[in-house]
Amino acid sequence: MLTGLTILFVGGDARQIEVINKCVEMDATVRVVGFDRLESPLIGVSHETLTPGLLAGADVVVLPVMGCDDHGVISAPFSTGEVVIRNEMFAAIREGVLVYTGISKSFLKKMSMEYGFRLIELLERDDVAIYNSIPTAEGAVMMAIQNTDITIHGSSCIVLGIGRTGFTLAETLKGLGATVKVGVRREDHVARAVQMGWKPFATTDLALYAGEIDLIFNTIPTMIVTAQIISKLPRQAVIIDLASAPGGTDFRFAEKRGIKALLAPGLPGIVAPKTAGIIIANSLCQSIMEEFHIRGDEE
Structure with missing residues (x-):
């Protein structure tokens, strides 16, 4: 279980919904940004506005599969407005905090090096x-x-x-x-x-x-x-x-x-977002449990 961990999701497409639901099922405290335009509301999460304080309070930050562009703009198709993580916001992420994405561009890698959070690219995992x-x-x-x-x-x-x-x-x-x-x-x-x-x-x-x-x-x-x-x-x-x-x-x-x-x-997210989301969700939760030394048989 992920009890006691605060996981912040910032943006993402239909795949991310599956990941969010999985984290809720595993008893994490889940906060989301960029999901205010969903037809079916998410259950068991708190909808937030992106601020440095919100990022500072997260044990794990989850970005979309494509991370962000070179200006910090994050894909958020379920948001009524633009979602952007600016440099000063990256600075609020605590050193050593896990930041997950699918793949990352040079800007996100640079922010990781500069501010000391741990960037994990899930699509680089063989599984x-x-x-x-x-x-x-x-x-x-x-x-x-x-x-x-x-x-x-x-x-x-x-x-x-x-x-x-x-x-x-x-x-x-x-x-x-x-x-x-x-x-x-x-x-x-x-x-x-x-x-x-x-x-x-x-x-x-x-x-x-x-x-x-x-x-x-x-x-x-x-x-x-x-x-x-x-x-x-x-x-x-x-x-x-x-x-x-x-x-x-x-x-x-x-x-x-x-x-x-x-x-x-990015065909998985287009042709089979539910399946692709489940794949990412399982890998993400397994990785978090490994990083926090949580035993799988405690679920």
Whole structure:
């Protein structure tokens, strides 16, 4: 249980609601900012206005999956106004306090270094990333179906990168009857691709495989689907880029050539916010219990 801990949630989308509810169930004292526009009110929480005093009183601070931008603006779709944590507010967070987010940009990391709070990026955890790869793969398939006039079954697909997301996606596409080629950079990934029944190739040779492809799914967060690659694609090909913004595709050239290219980061929160929220909630609560040395069998 999280009895005795004060957890402050600042902003967040539908995923965060699942996390909030989980913390309430585990008997934490839960305070929230940025949830005043919900159709169904949250039970067991106190709605607050963001102040330095509120931050100073928190044992744990939970930010949205995307943290905040370089001006401290926090995504709060359920708020009637803008939610911003300014520098002086970060200074109010006690040294050593846990501040959770999904992924953080340079500004948030800088604030952590400057003011001494402990920044924990949940999406960097293997368990969260692997679980999240399931709704990501389903969302990518959904986008492919919506944006093509062919079936996945029998299509020719390329998956670039077989990390945690690419692996699940490649297996999902294969299960739907697609021919799956995977672009890899490491010899162990070549071996894994062969073992899984995919067709591996070096990402540096992508141009050699671009001429007869229906769908490209990119998970690599560096420019890889370049103008040179796009110029070789069939007109009906579709690119679905799952990497963090700005992605790894030359979207300008794709538009110029008439190739449909879609940037689609954060699919779990779009296609399955409840499932994605439960994944984050379980990981967050487990992490808090570990950090505060709370025994799991005390629940």
